[in-house]
Amino acid sequence: MSALISNVVPSSGFCMYDRGFSSTYDSGVGVIPNSTFNAHALRINSSKASETSIFHFFRKNKINLNSVTCAKSSSAPDEPKKSPKSSETALILIRHGESLWNQKNLFTGCVDVPLSRRGVDEAIEAGRRISNIPIDMIYTSSLIRAQMTAMLAMTKHRKKKVPIVVHKEDDRSIAWSRIFSEQTSSEVIPVVTAWQLNERMYGELQGLNKKETAEKYGKKKVHEWRRSYDIPPPNGESLAMCAERAVAYFKDQIEPQLLAGKNILIAAHGNSLRSIIMHLDKLTSQEVIDLELSTGIPMLYIAKGGKISRRGSPTCPRTVGVYAYTSNLARYRELLENMEE
């Protein structure tokens, strides 16, 4: 059977939003947009959508996994070379886990607050959910809550590569952070930190309690400051201003890597990611008002043939749910399974 399993869409249980997704990722289970997938989509009843059933399906239907190329992962020489037409790469976006000021319901913006204990757990859970997806490079903001999220998530990755923060501030930092072993270097995932991916600067709201602020200025005004596209908080950044730096950085620095074959993880913030998702999903300034990102929920996109499309929120291996996996990702996961046997 030559059916290409380009996605596995449980046939039941997910409401389809007109853009193929629910407007929030709070349940952590994005809905794979049916409309954007070809007719070969394998529909299986979600009660059976367990990981093993996918591989059972491959085997039962004698689908030769070798015919499936895997995303080129520069760090995995044993990966089959990707063929241009069917090559694809993964882009994972994760908003940082809960921070100590999220816990206190304070506006945070660019104040450099660490994760709470719950945020640590969220980051590790996110790591479980992306543990089978190839990652060649990581981008985070310059804020510790995003960096902690990336590093904690990577402790669960099955490829067991070591994420290393790249220091290029000056000649000395480049010279003093050099690695003098080819083998060790091949087992490293570079982590690039960029202030452009920072949370929006919340101006005079930073450190204020969100509930008290809404009581003082009115819910409508505070919602405008928090979620509108072009209304900034007092002396702060609007989402549009945040997008000017975050989306520009994504386009200039990250997208070229993705389209050149690198699998990328971005660990950033609610609003810097909202601006990037607005760009990727071509959301209008009206639609982006409804876009909320939960802390620590990974979102998967696939870059293929020059296009970057949403795939959903990868569920934890061995759990039932929406499979955001493409056949290439299923092939990569098979390779990881074999490596561990």
Ligand SMILES: O=C(O)[C@@H](CO)OP(=O)(O)O
């Ligand atoms: O305070 C902040 O920095 C942001 C994200 O936590 O808050 P909001 O969700 O209101 O944009």
